[in-house]
Structures are given as structure tokens and as C-alpha cells.
Amino acid sequence: MTGTEPKTVPFPLRVPGEPFPPPRYEEYRRREGLVPTQLPNGNRVWLVTRHTEVRAVLTSKKISANPDREGFPHISDTMGVPRQEQIPGWFVGLDSPEHDRFRKALIPEFTVRRVRAMRPAIERTVDELIDTMLAAGNSADLVADFALPVPSLVISTLLGIPPVDRDFFESRTRTLVSIRTSTEQQRDTAAKELLRYINRLVGIKAQWPGDDLITRLLATGSISVQEMTGVLMLLLIAGHETTANNIALGVVTLLLNPQWVGDQRAVEETLRFHSVADLVSLRVAVEDVEIGGHLIRAGEGVIPLAAAANHDESAFACPHAFDPARTERHHVAFGYGVHQCLGQNLVRTEMEIVYRRLFERIPTLELAVPVEELPLKYDGVLYGLHELPVRW
Amino acid sequence: MRITVDSDRCVGAGQCVLSAPDVFDQDEDGLVVVLDPRPAPGEHDVVQQAGDLCPAHAITVNED
Numbered sequence: 001m002t003g004t005e006p007k008t009v010p011f012p013l014r015v016p017g018e019p020f021p022p023p024r025y026e027e028y029r030r031r032e033g034l035v036p037t038q039l040p041n042g043n044r045v046w047l048v049t050r051h052t053e054v055r056a057v058l059t060s061k062k063i064s065a066n067p068d069r070e071g072f073p074h075i076s077d078t079m080g081v082p083r084q085e086q087i088p089g090w091f092v093g094l095d096s097p098e099h100d101r102f103r104k105a106l107i108p109e110f111t112v113r114r115v116r117a118m119r120p121a122i123e124r125t126v127d128e129l130i131d132t133m134l135a136a137g138n139s140a141d142l143v144a145d146f147a148l149p150v151p152s153l154v155i156s157t158l159l160g161i162p163p164v165d166r167d168f169f170e171s172r173t174r175t176l177v178s179i180r181t182s183t184e185q186q187r188d189t190a191a192k193e194l195l196r197y198i199n200r201l202v203g204i205k206a207q208w209p210g211d212d213l214i215t216r217l218l219a220t221g222s223i224s225v226q227e228m229t230g231v232l233m234l235l236l237i238a239g240h241e242t243t244a245n246n247i248a249l250g251v252v253t254l255l256l257n258p259q260w261v262g263d264q265r266a267v268e269e270t271l272r273f274h275s276v277a278d279l280v281s282l283r284v285a286v287e288d289v290e291i292g293g294h295l296i297r298a299g300e301g302v303i304p305l306a307a308a309a310n311h312d313e314s315a316f317a318c319p320h321a322f323d324p325a326r327t328e329r330h331h332v333a334f335g336y337g338v339h340q341c342l343g344q345n346l347v348r349t350e351m352e353i354v355y356r357r358l359f360e361r362i363p364t365l366e367l368a369v370p371v372e373e374l375p376l377k378y379d380g381v382l383y384g385l386h387e388l389p390v391r392w
Numbered sequence: 393m394r395i396t397v398d399s400d401r402c403v404g405a406g407q408c409v410l411s412a413p414d415v416f417d418q419d420e421d422g423l424v425v426v427l428d429p430r431p432a433p434g435e436h437d438v439v440q441q442a443g444d445l446c447p448a449h450a451i452t453v454n455e456d
Contacts, residue, residue: 058447059447059448059449103403103404104404104421107403107404107421107422107423108404108420108421108422109422110404110406110422111404111406111409111418111422112406112409112410112413112418113418114422329411329441329445330441330444330445334405335447336447337447337448338403338447338448340403340405340447340448341405342404342405344405344406345406345410
């Protein structure tokens with residue numbers, strides 16, 4: 001255990017012009033113990049940067065994911081979506097055993113086998129979006145025209161949203177995550193409209209069952225109609241922008257490293273390499289707990305940094321190289337512990353289909369601006385691209 | 393090598409099925425099922441990987 005007071009570092013905001021993950025993560029990993037930082041609100045919390053310790057935090061029973069607990073490191077607003085105390089069913093903020101009822105009810109929807117069965121529908125969605133882009137000319141913004149609609153339409157299908165409502169659903173979900181092109185009020189309105197829509201949809205499915213996730217979830221009897229809204233909103237938020245960012249960043253990386261086009265292993269490496277959800281798994285200690293020889297006291301906030309862990313040289317050889325041939329697969333891009341991404345196999349499948357179909361159907365795809373001019377996301381919770389101008 | 397699993401701990405991430413599809417499966421509830429509790433030596437590496445990747449530590453791998 002360290003005796004001297006370690007030096008507090010600035011909160012790890014992304015800085016325009018600086019590569020991601022930032023070089024200072026390397027310095028943090030070399031420090032003994034954990035790294036204290038200050039939240040924008042002044043609270044002191046611990047950053048965890050080494051792979052082993054990030055995993056230890058995310059599996060510790062003494063560390064909570066509940067944002068209602070005193071000391072929880074709140075780092076941002078919730079994109080217009082009410083906080084979980086106002087929206088029951090937001091189970092990512094619950095600990096075991098309360099959390100497990102929701103997770104267990106949802107697991108059958110995202111098994112490897114179930115996701116495999118969704119492949120033809122995902123391929124159709126991807127092909128239709130490519131058709132539309134090709135019909136519109138020889139250039140596109142691959143974020144707005146492709147990367148965001150893919151996961152939104154996949155989620156619509158999964159939830160059993162009627163085709164006639166899909167444009168509504170897609171446009172509102174896009175507004176919700178487009179922090180550059182929408183105002184706070186527009187995002188707030190979009191979130192309210194989505195909540196209202198989902199609420200109504202649950203009511204309809206309760207009365208007229210279909211072959212979809214909502215119907216099956218209601219049939220389990222373990223989740224109430226009120227909780228369904230929170231659960232479904234969570235699936236939407238968790239599966240939308242994260243997937244879109246991985247799609248967009250992965251396409252850029254493949255354009256820069258064309259030798260990996262057509263290699264399925266690029267999916268796993270994209271997840272690790274870009275680690276778009278660096279600042280997502282926020283935690284608070286509920287008891288005194290030792291992590292990596294360092295004491296975290298009850299009530300102190302803990303922020304495991306996924307991008308730092310995924311670029312830890314003690315876990316990944318040459319971590320800063322994009323190398324789909326690497327054999328290490330233990331990245332924490334989807335988190336770790338009981339909250340590890342429920343939709344991870346769906347995301348992998350979406351990414352695999354997207355990379356394959358995009359380069360098969362548009363072999364002359366190229367960036368329409370120099371790579372250093374791409375607008376990277378420095379201002380949201382997730383790392384990604386605001387726009388991706390391409391041409392063919 | 394002998395594999396034991398604790399399906400109470402399982403969170404259905406499916407990493408074991410992706411790592412070692414001939415050794416692990418998911419049941420109707422999406423929870424881990426061992427197809428081959430004593431896998432052949434050729435499977436040992438992927439089984440070790442499955443054990444390490446499991447986010448809920450639901451898989452125990454014992455070497456004989």
C-alpha cells in the first residue's frame with residue numbers, strides 16, 4: 001500500500017488534436033497504485049488504467065454501479081433521458097442481485113445462436129442502406145447515412161417496431177446522439193418522444209403479441225410494464241451510438257490498412273484498438289476495498305478506463321499497433337463483470353457484415369477529406385466520429 | 393483437463409461459445425452448458441481462453 005499522497009491529474013477529457021487513447025494513459029499505467037483525479041464538479045475519484053486492475057474493479061463485490069449511491073462519479077448528462085430514479089428498469093445502474101432479474105430475462109435474446117439467426121435481416125438492412133447511398137450519388141456522410149441507421153434499424157427489428165414507424169424511430173434516435181447538429185432542446189424532445197413511443201409500443205404488444213423481444217420479455221412475467229420502458233430505452237442507448245462509432249472508426253482504419261479488408265478478425269481488433277466506451281463503466285466503492293495494492297475507501301468514486309486497459313503493454317503485445325492477427329482477445333471494450341455488454345455478439349455481427357458488404361459493394365470507397373481533418377468526437381462521452389465524408 | 397461451470401454466475405455473454413464452440417454452448421435461457429467436460433488436448437488453449445474471457449468467472453478449468 002502506498003504511503004505518500006499521489007499527485008492528482010486532470011480529468012481525462014479528450015483533447016482536440018491529441019491522439020486517442022492519449023499518451024498520458026501510458027504514464028498513468030506506469031505509476032504505482034491508482035491515479036487520483038478531480039471530476040468537473042470538484043469531487044476526487046480514482047482512475048484505474050492497468051488491465052488486471054480494471055478487471056478487478058469490474059468484478060469486485062465491494063464496488064457498485066449504482067449512480068444513486070453517495071460518491072458515484074457522475075461525469076455527464078444523460079442525453080435528455082431521465083435518470084434511472086425516474087425510469088425504472090435502467091438495470092445497468094443496479095447491482096446484483098437486483099440487476100440479475102433483468103439480465104437473466106434478456107440473455108436469451110442475445111445468445112450466439114439467436115444473433116446468428118438475425119444475420120439475414122441485418123444483411124438486408126445493410127444492403128438497403130448501401131443501395132440508398134449508391135442511388136444518391138458518389139459521396140456520402142457515412143455516419144449519418146450508414147453508421148447510425150444500421151444499429152437503429154437492427155434494434156427496431158429486434159423490438160418489433162412496425163416498418164411504418166421505423167423512420168420516426170431512426171430520426172429520433174439519431175437526434176439524440178448528434179450533439180453537434182442538434183440543440184439540447186431538440187435532444188430533450190427526441191428523448192421524450194421516444195419514451196412515449198416505447199411506452200405505447202409496450203402497451204400494444206401486451207395486447208397484440210408479436211414475434212419480437214418486447215412480446216417475449218412481457219411473457220417472462222419477470223419485468224413489469226413500467227420497467228419495460230427503462231429496459232428498452234437502455235437497449236437503445238447502449239446499442240446505438242456505440243455501434244455506430246465502431247462502424248465509422250473501423251471503416252477509417254480499414255481504409256488506412258487495406259490489407260485487413262475482408263479479414264473477419266478486424267472486428268475484434270477494432271473493438272480493442274478504438275475502445276469507444278473508455279469512460280462508461282463508472283463505479284463507487286461501497287466498502288473499503290484494495291485494488292492492486294491500493295486502498296479505495298467506501299464512498300470513493302472509481303473510473304476504470306477501458307482504452308487504457310486495452311492499450312496496456314502487459315496485456316497486449318505492441319498495443320498501439322492495429323493488428324487483427326493478434327491472439328489476445330481479453331480486451332475490456334465491452335466492460336467486464338456482470339454488466340459486460342449484453343449485446344456484444346450482436347455488435348460483432350453488425351460490424352462483421354458492415355465491413356464485408358461495404359467493401360464488397362463499394363470497392364472504390366475512399367475518404368473525401370484528409371484523415372487528419374475527420375471530425376473526431378472530443379465532446380461526448382463516447383469516442384467516435386461526428387461525420388465521415390466518403391466518396392467512390 | 394476437467395471443466396466445471398456455475399450457471400448461477402453465468403451472465404450469458406457468450407464468450408465461451410465464441411472461443412470454444414465444440415466445448416461450450418448456451419441453453420434455452422442463454423446460460424452456459426458444457427458439451428465436453430474433458431476436452432481433447434487440441435481444445436485446451438481455447439478452453440483456457442474461454443475461462444479467462446468469462447466476465448462472471450463462471451468457468452473453472454482444472455488441469456489433471
